[in-house]
Amino acid sequence: RTIARELARRDLPDDLDASDVIAWRDRWAELAARGDRWITLRVLALDTAAALDRAAGGGGIGVPLQPTLDDRDPAYRQAAIAVVPVPVPATMRDAIAKVVIEDTDPRVALAAAQILCADLAVDPPKPVLAALGPAGITRLRSLVTGPASRVVLRDLNRCLVAARK
Known part of the structure; x- marks a missing residue:
C-alpha cells in the first residue's frame, strides 16, 4: 500500500509502464472483492487498488464502484467511500x-x-x-x-x- 500511494503522488518512473500498474491494480482489486477474506485484508487491498488506479491515471477507486457499494460488509462499503476521489x-x-x-x-x-x-x-x-x-x-x-x-x-x-x- 505504501508503494502504491507513493506511485500515486508523482509521475510514474520511466522504467514503469502504466499497463503494469493497471495489472497490479486489477490483482489487488480481485483480492479486495473476495468476501471470503478478512475485512482488514479487503480494506487494505481496496486502498492499494485505489492508489494504483490514481498512479495509472484512472479516475476511479480501482474496483467497480457499484458492486463495492452493494457489498454485505459495512466496513468495506465505508472503506470504498473513503477512497472516492x-x-x-x-x-x-x-x-x-x-x-x-x-x-x-x-x-x-x-x-x-x-x-x-x-x-x-x-x-x-x-x-x-x-x-x-x-x-x-x-x-x-x-x-x-x-x-x-x-x-x-x-x-x-x-x-x-x-x-x-
Missing part, C-alpha cells in the same frame, strides 16, 4: 447519493453524505442536491441527529443549508 466525480455522484438514502448502516450513510456535501465547500450545490433529492435531504436531517464529529456535521450542514435556499 475528491471532489466526487459526476459519474459517481448518483451511486454515492444512493448510499446516503438507502444504506442500512448509519456510519456508511454518514460517510457517503460527508463526501458529497464536502464538495459544496468549493463546488456549486445544484448537482449534489439533485443527486440527493428530497429523500437524501431527509436522510441527512436524520443523520445529523446521531453521533458524528464536528467536521462531519459541518460538511452535512453545507447540504442542508443549500437545500433551504
Whole structure:
C-alpha cells in the first residue's frame, strides 16, 4: 500500500509502464472483492487498488464502484467511500447519493453524505442536491441527529443549508 500511494503522488518512473500498474491494480482489486477474506485484508487491498488506479491515471477507486457499494460488509462499503476521489466525480455522484438514502448502516450513510456535501465547500450545490433529492435531504436531517464529529456535521450542514435556499 505504501508503494502504491507513493506511485500515486508523482509521475510514474520511466522504467514503469502504466499497463503494469493497471495489472497490479486489477490483482489487488480481485483480492479486495473476495468476501471470503478478512475485512482488514479487503480494506487494505481496496486502498492499494485505489492508489494504483490514481498512479495509472484512472479516475476511479480501482474496483467497480457499484458492486463495492452493494457489498454485505459495512466496513468495506465505508472503506470504498473513503477512497472516492475528491471532489466526487459526476459519474459517481448518483451511486454515492444512493448510499446516503438507502444504506442500512448509519456510519456508511454518514460517510457517503460527508463526501458529497464536502464538495459544496468549493463546488456549486445544484448537482449534489439533485443527486440527493428530497429523500437524501431527509436522510441527512436524520443523520445529523446521531453521533458524528464536528467536521462531519459541518460538511452535512453545507447540504442542508443549500437545500433551504
